[in-house]
Amino acid sequence: MAEHPLFVRFSGEKGIDDGGPSREFMRIIIQAVSESSIFEGESRRKMLLQNLLAEENGDYETYGKIIAYCLVHGGPAPTFMSEFLFGLLAYGPDSADPTIDDIVDDEYKQQVQKIEISTDISIEKSLKQFTKGLKCLGVLDRIRNYPDAMRGLFVHKSDLVVDAVEMDNMFVVEFSEEGSNKYINELRIQTYWRDYLLEIEDTPDKFKSILVFVTSLDSVPPLGFSPPLKLKFRHPEADENFSVFATPYANTCFNTLSIPVTETYNAFKEVMDNALDLGCLFTDH
Numbered sequence: 001m002a003e004h005p006l007f008v009r010f011s012g013e014k015g016i017d018d019g020g021p022s023r024e025f026m027r028i029i030i031q032a033v034s035e036s037s038i039f040e041g042e043s044r045r046k047m048l049l050q051n052l053l054a055e056e057n058g059d060y061e062t063y064g065k066i067i068a069y070c071l072v073h074g075g076p077a078p079t080f081m082s083e084f085l086f087g088l089l090a091y092g093p094d095s096a097d098p099t100i101d102d103i104v105d106d107e108y109k110q111q112v113q114k115i116e117i118s119t120d121i122s123i124e125k126s127l128k129q130f131t132k133g134l135k136c137l138g139v140l141d142r143i144r145n146y147p148d149a150m151r152g153l154f155v156h157k158s159d160l161v162v163d164a165v166e167m168d169n170m171f172v173v174e175f176s177e178e179g180s181n182k183y184i185n186e187l188r189i190q191t192y193w194r195d196y197l198l199e200i201e202d203t204p205d206k207f208k209s210i211l212v213f214v215t216s217l218d219s220v221p222p223l224g225f226s227p228p229l230k231l232k233f234r235h236p237e238a239d240e241n242f243s244v245f246a247t248p249y250a251n252t253c254f255n256t257l258s259i260p261v262t263e264t265y266n267a268f269k270e271v272m273d274n275a276l277d278l279g280c281l282f283t284d285h
Contacts, residue, residue, distance in 0.1 A: 006073070019074075019227075020252025024216035026075030033063050034080040038126065044156040045082040048123050048130060060126050064133020072137045074221050077153040086154045088127055089134065090147040153222050164197035167207055170220075171231040171257070185261050186233045192268040193231070193259060199269070209276040216252045225255055232258040248275045 008021040033039075038060055040049040054060060067078045081089075134140040143150045173190065176182035200206035208218045214229060234249065248271060249258040262268045 019254070020216050023074060023221075023252065026070045026073070027217050029066060030070055030076050030078055033066055034078065036063065038063060038130075039080075041082060044080055046080045047082050047085050048088075048126050050123050050126050055125055055129065058129065060129035061133035064130045065136040066133075068134050068136040068139035071139055071153065071222055074223055074226055076217055076219055077222050079152075079154060079156040081154045083155055086143075086147075086151055089131060089140070089154070090143050090150070093124065093127065162207060164194065164201045167197050167210065168194055170225075171229045173231045174233075176233070182233070182235055185235070189233055189259060189261050189268065190231075192262070192265045195265060196269055196272055206276065210257075213248075213276055214250045214252065214257045215255050227255055230254065230256045232256060234258045234260045236261065247271045 006022040006025065008025045010021060010024075034043070034046060036059075037051050038049055038054050039046040041047045048060075051059070069075075071077065131140055134143065143154075175186050211220075212218050215225060234246075236246075246260050246262065246267075248260060250256065251258075260268070260271055262271065
């Protein structure tokens with residue numbers, strides 16, 4: 001599986017998959033797995049659910065393999081599992097110590113005052129299939145050998161929380177020749193970029209939108225971004241389409257954001273807002 005990386009082409013879209021479409025596909029498929037019929041519970045505290053048809057079809061193993069593949073190949077972390085489910089994966093059913101908070105049925109939770117079970121025998125087969133899938137690419141071994149380090153990849157702790165400085169530092173800036181007119185303009189636009197990040201700092205969804213715009217992922221993957229995020233500049237005199245499309249461009253295959261050289265900060269802010277609201281424009285630039 002590791003020797004055969006994904007090659008994704010979405011229907012109706014042109015281009016070669018150099019990473020961007022694959023990351024977008026992995027983000028979509030991890031979301032689909034979390035919403036599948038083998039899990040139940042709150043969106044960030046899911047537990048395995050016994051599904052006889054899914055067991056018969058081997059879906060638990062398949063979904064385990066999907067999660068393992070995405071983790072190893074730069075996809076998003078499956079941070080939708082409950083602490084209890086992660087404990088089953090990391091330490092096995094014999095060590096499970098559920099609490100009332102691990103009951104996903106709200107009505108039943110209100111009736112139950114004390115739990116004295118180790119694990120529900122009805123999900124043992126499902127759990128066995130799921131862990132078999134997670135053995136793919138050595139992920140289950142990592143979970144069991146380094147549970148504290150791996151917990152954050154499976155159990156949700158907090159939403160993406162970064163400040164403007166951290167977001168800015170994620171990008172490697174590609175400047176023109178130092179001292180040139182382009183370089184001087186790029187320094188000005190870099191200031192606009194940083195001012196824009198400061199302005200949207202209190203809106204975490206905007207930061208997520210930037211990541212989706214540039215990388216197709218809405219969070220930093222466990223292994224970091226590969227290649228690293230890059231910030232480039234679009235100059236009017238160097239881009240024949242600039243007057244018509246004075247907007248940021250993103251190349252998600254190479255995690256590159258090209259921002260336009262505008263005359264004013266207000267113009268820069270407007271095109272950035274429009275780009276994030278409307279979605280990514282792909283380019284070979």
